[in-house]
Amino acid sequence: MDGSTTRVPRRIAAVIINSLKGGVVPRIGLPYVTVGREREIQALLHDLDLVADGGASFRFLVGRYGSGKSFLLQTIRTHAMGRGFVVADADLSPERRLQGGQGQGLATYRELVRNLSTKTRPEGGALSLVLDRWVAALREEADPEGALARQLEPVRELVCGFDFSRVLELYWHASLEGDDDRRAGVVRWLRGEFRTKTEARSELGVNACITDDTWYEYLKLFAQFLVGAGYQGLIVLVDELVNLYKIPNATSRQYNYEKILTMYNDTLQGKARHLGIIMGGTPQSIEDRRRGVFSYEALRSRLTQGRFAGAGLSDMLAPVIHLEPLTYEELLVLIEKLAEIHAGYFGYERTVTEAQLVSFLKIEFGRVGADTHLTPREVIRDFIELLDIACQNPGAGVDELLRSDAFSGAVTSPVAATAEGDVDAAYAEFTI
Template sequence: MSDMNATAPRVPKRVAAVILNSLKGGVVPRIGLPYITVGREVEIRALLTDLDLIADGGASFRFLVGRYGAGKSFLLQTIRTHAMGENFVVADADLSPERRLQGGQGQGLATYRELIRNLSTKTRPEGGALGLVLDRWVTRLQDEGGDGILERARASVANLEELVHGFDFSRMLMRYLQASLEGDDEVKSCVMRWLRGEYRTKTEARTDLGCSTVITDDDWYDYIKLIAAFLTNAGYRGLLVLIDELVNLYKIPNAITRQYNYEKILTMYNDTLQGKAHHLGIIMGGTPTSIEDRRRGVFSYEALRSRLTQGRFAREDMRDMLAPIIRLHPLTYEELLVLIEKLGQIHAGYFGYENTIGDEDLVAFLKIEFGRVGADTHLTPREVIRDFIELLDIAYQNPDTDISALLRDEGAVTGAVGAPATDDGDAPFAEFTI
């Protein structure tokens, strides 16, 4: 591990602060993920393969399944960062009681608004990139030169008119172009508001834009498909949509409402597999229960269960990474060891002290974590990370503290430190599920 210490990349202080504060708070940082990513190579490779399909005009749909704290949201954010770096536009949203895929009080539209609010690109990774995307389209048309910019624009959006709601969507794009050429910021703002789904009534939209339609709870997904198809005109490779916390659909008390939401998932799934969507990738994240529970989960909807159930040839040691459901396997003991070593380096770099935590201390810390009662079924990377950052914070605030002694004392309480290694020399807790 000493070699890694010597070659570890220096993490900018602002990024280090976000990493440490987010992880200690139990949430995934929006930036700096490459500095702390370990393992998950198989899953990342499988999901990045989908990006090539999306760029070629196809579509993909995946479920990412993992227990709370197992790294599901972390992996989604890692894919988000990769996709933006490859010139994709990414939109992400967490479902909640107020944000669903379908709902009687606009919960589906609320999810659409959240996705558009979080629309991100490489140059605007924090979200709010809708205006940037539209302006890039206008600039590309202007850079082509000549007088027929409106004709070129109509030609570039002609293919969209064949899609559901494509005529109104194309009209709004043309209004934005004309307003840009005329310097009419008010109309540009109105078009942006329309595209964000913020017009509540058709009368309001007709008054401002002369358009008799608005994006609604029932048809918002059609506009996601339109945006995905449009993005290539602006020079992007496609759209990746990340929807996390499917457990909030599982928690819907009304069975009929749940079924409507699962029906919307089925529509998205069928669209991507049947070629009805283009340049669009969708990844949904959920817990095993929210997917596989046959009473309230996704599998309670028979049409989805029959499509998603694992085949008979896949095994624990031989997974099908081309299947629609990717199940997150636990991080290994060795991967966690590398992860906490990286965190130790980031912490020392941020607070400006020499990192003196040795390999023995790291191993002792993990033995304590795995020595807890119930660790074999309930310990997750989130808890390990949070405990380790707490340990680093305490050691920094109490410079006279001997971390090795602290770990020895705690290990004596749990009975973890000093546990014998297995015959093959591996750590004794490597086989535990995390």
């Protein structure tokens, strides 16, 4: 490796370094640190092509904590925005589920819409931008009203489509009339902020509002509308499925899994168009037959791996993609990129050599249980901490830090560290 890398802007470098050290995935700058996962990325990019052609897709990304699920989701998010999709992403939590009796499903919808992102607004909050772009495109038509009717016709044919198209018409006319209050009301309605039909009727004259039971239908409507607005479709990313696994009430869990089944069936049976859904979870949250997704028999029978996969063979076209650990070589490339970004951000000449990078990884992989439990998150966190300490303490060399007990001491085998002559004779050999 020659150690060369593209110069990273300081603002993006700061986000990358601070996010990764804190154990979270940066929302910008991912191409600078993406390594490996070529097969997974290609499979998901194939799904984007399908969605752009008018189809729909549904995938699960399965991996342990820190294995790179969220990183891969954000990578696909970046690719999707670059290809002209609108992306909505949300992490599930105790307050945000797919279904709930206290507004948890609607809370997830609100989070998705709040994080609505496009290529020109990658940080989220792109709903108003999308609507204004749609209005601007309509104004350029020779017959704007006719174009409006043609665009909304396929929307009206879907469930809840009449009210959705009515709200869009209100936004169009409010834009023509310069009625900012009405436009703001429409945005609030689309964000799911109206709690009752009465409230929606009094402010907008619409006899419906987005609820726990209907929010997914409105995602399908959004996908159809976005195509008419000039985008390729809608990609929905949902992470932290483990929060469904943690729901204590079995009936509530089943309702949430039933919502997943509805989404899965809609996308694969062609009932949804221009919509891609990707969900991320741990193996336990998916495969546990007592509390996980597989506890819902209808989903288990659809998602269980077939007879031919396994034994080193993986099916990247299956609905469930299991993330394999990054290889030693891929991690070496990754930490080299991080070393370059760190040096560029803090304004010093990189001094960490390739031999030191190799030594760092040897120590990391030498830890007890590293073969099965070491994750990229832990490697990245340790490496950035090493760079931070070396940068702040010029007198402490990298080799010295790597040899310190605080870092390398954890890999010392107690048996190997004990000289043969130091073993008490009473414990050298015994019989049970």
